[in-house]
Amino acid sequence: MDIRILAFLGVIFFACKPLSVDTKSKEELVFNTKNKMIDVYCTSKDDNKRLTLVGSHGFTDAEQPLESEISVFVNPQKQFQTFLGIGGAITDASAEVFSKLPEKKQKELLDAYYGAQGINYTLMRTTIHSSDFSSESYTYIEEGDKELNSFSIEHDQTYRLPMIKRALSQADSAIKVYASPWSPPAFMKGRKDMLRGGKLQPEYYQSWASYYAKFIKTYEAEGIPVWGLTVQNEPMAVQTWESCIYTAEEERDFIKNYLGPTLQAEGLQSKKLIVWDHNRDLISHRANTILGDPEAAKYVWGVGFHWYETWAGGDPLWDNLRNVKESFPDKQLLFTEGCNEKFDANEYQRWSNAERYGKSMINDFNCGTVGWTDWNILLDQNGGPNHVGNFCFAPIHGDTNTGELIYTPAYYYIGHFSKFIRPGAHRVSTTTSFSDIISTSFLNIDGKMVTVVMNESEKEMDYKLIIEGVHAKLTIAPHSIQTLVY
Known part of the structure; x- marks a missing residue:
C-alpha cells in the first residue's frame, strides 16, 4: 500500500479515536476488607448518643441484594478527589x-x-x-x-x-x-x-x-x-x-x-x-x-x-x-x-x-x-x-x-x-438503593475506610453495607447519622 495512503488512514484513525482523558491525578489508595471490623459511631435525635461508639460488626459473604432491601454500595476501586x-x-x-x-x-x-x-x-x-x-x-x-x-x-x-x-x-x-x-x-x-x-x-x-x-x-x-x-x-x-x-x-x-x-x-x-x-x-x-x-x-x-x-x-x-x-x-x-x-x-x-x-x-x-x-x-x-x-x-x-x-x-x-476523614483521603464511589438514606465514603491514607450514612426520616431502617463481595447488616435510627470506620 502507498505510504501516503497509510499516513492518511493513520490520521483518520487518530481523528476518530475517542480521546483518553486521564483523570487520575493521584495514585489510588489500597483497601481490603480482610479481617476488618466495622466500628459504628452514632448521633441520634431520640437518645443521648453524640458521636458515640455503639458497636462493632463483622463482614460475611454478600448475596445478591434485593429491590426491597436498603443497601449502601461502596466500591474502593473507584476513587475520586483528594480530601x-x-x-x-x-x-x-x-x-x-x-x-x-x-x-x-x-x-x-x-x-x-x-x-x-x-x-x-x-x-x-x-x-x-x-x-x-x-x-x-x-x-x-x-x-x-x-x-x-x-x-x-x-x-x-x-x-x-x-x-x-x-x-x-x-x-x-x-x-x-x-x-x-x-x-x-x-x-x-x-x-x-x-x-x-x-x-x-x-x-x-x-x-x-x-x-x-x-x-x-x-x-x-x-x-x-x-x-x-x-x-x-x-x-x-x-x-x-x-x-x-x-x-x-x-x-x-x-x-x-x-x-x-x-x-x-x-x-x-x-x-x-x-x-x-x-x-x-x-x-x-x-x-x-x-x-x-x-x-x-x-x-x-x-x-x-x-x-x-x-x-x-x-x-x-x-x-x-x-x-x-x-x-x-x-x-x-x-x-x-x-x-x-x-x-x-x-x-x-x-x-x-x-x-x-x-x-x-x-x-x-x-x-x-x-x-x-x-x-x-x-x-x-x-x-x-x-x-x-x-x-x-x-x-x-x-x-x-x-x-x-x-x-x-x-x-x-x-x-x-x-x-x-483525614486530609489526604480519597473519596470512594458510594451509592444507596433507597432515597431514604444518603451516604458518602472516604479512604484514609492509613487504609481505613470511612462511610457516613444519614437517615433524615421518621423511621428506623435496616440496611446492608456491601463492599468487595462482602456485606454487613446494620440498623440506623430515625433522625440520626452514623460513621462506619473499617
Whole structure:
C-alpha cells in the first residue's frame, strides 16, 4: 500500500479515536476488607448518643441484594478527589466571645474543635478586616490612603490574632488558614460606603490588590501561615453589611490584570486563590467566565461556594457543583461558608439545623468538593455579636453571662466527618438503593475506610453495607447519622 495512503488512514484513525482523558491525578489508595471490623459511631435525635461508639460488626459473604432491601454500595476501586479538610471560621465575633469565657472554657472550646478527642478541624477561614460578624466596621488603613502607608492590623491584636494563635498551637493536626474580604475601604468604592454593596472603582484596583498581599505578609509575620484567600465574599449580594459587587467579567479581569500578577510579584504565587465564594445557583456562570479565560484561570486554584441559594424558595443546587467539576476537572471545589440563620435561643437543639449540615456535606462531597468550612465556630447567647443585627447559629455558643458552652447538634454532625476523614483521603464511589438514606465514603491514607450514612426520616431502617463481595447488616435510627470506620 502507498505510504501516503497509510499516513492518511493513520490520521483518520487518530481523528476518530475517542480521546483518553486521564483523570487520575493521584495514585489510588489500597483497601481490603480482610479481617476488618466495622466500628459504628452514632448521633441520634431520640437518645443521648453524640458521636458515640455503639458497636462493632463483622463482614460475611454478600448475596445478591434485593429491590426491597436498603443497601449502601461502596466500591474502593473507584476513587475520586483528594480530601483537603473540614473546619470553621474564626471571625471577630468568635474571638470576642472567646475572650469573655473563663480560661477553662476557652481550652475546652479549642479542644472540642481542634483536639484529637474533639472533632479535629484542619481548615480555618478568617476575614480581611471587618464583616457583619464584627462589633463595628473597620479597615487596616486610614480612609483615603491609596498608597497603603498606614496599613496596620492593630485592630486584630485585641481578640482575633490571640485566638487564632492559640487554636494553631493547640491543634492536634496542621491547620490551613485562608482569608476573605467583605468590602474594600469605603473610599475605594463608588458609593463611598463599605455597607450595602457598591463596586470597587477601577482607579483603586491596584491598591486593593496590594492590600491582599499586605494582609498575607503581615499575618505571616505574626506566625500565622496563610494557605489561601478568596477574591470576594458573596460578590453578587447587596447586603446591609459589608459587601461589594463584581460581575463575573469584573472578577475575572481583576484577577487577570491585578490580583494574580500582584501576588506573583510579591512572591505569594503559592497562595491558593479561590473565586466566586457565593451560592451554588450562579456558580457555573462564574466558573465558565473566569476559568474559561486561560489568562485568569492560571492564577486560580478553585471555586468556593455557600449554601444560601435556598433563600429564593428552591432546593440546594448540587448538580451545579457536579457541572463545574466536570467542566474544569483541574480546579477544586471548596465549601467556604454555611450557617443556620435567624438565631433563636430557644432552638439550640433544633435537629433540622444539624441535618442541614449532614445533607449538605454528603452531597457536596459526592459532587467533588475537597473541603468544607463552616461559618463562625463560636457565637454568644444572642447569636452575635453582629453590628447589623444579622444573628445566626453556630455549632457551639458561649453564654458570656454564665461562662458556659452550649453544644448544638450541628457540632456532632460535622464531627461525624471531620473527626474520621483525614486530609489526604480519597473519596470512594458510594451509592444507596433507597432515597431514604444518603451516604458518602472516604479512604484514609492509613487504609481505613470511612462511610457516613444519614437517615433524615421518621423511621428506623435496616440496611446492608456491601463492599468487595462482602456485606454487613446494620440498623440506623430515625433522625440520626452514623460513621462506619473499617
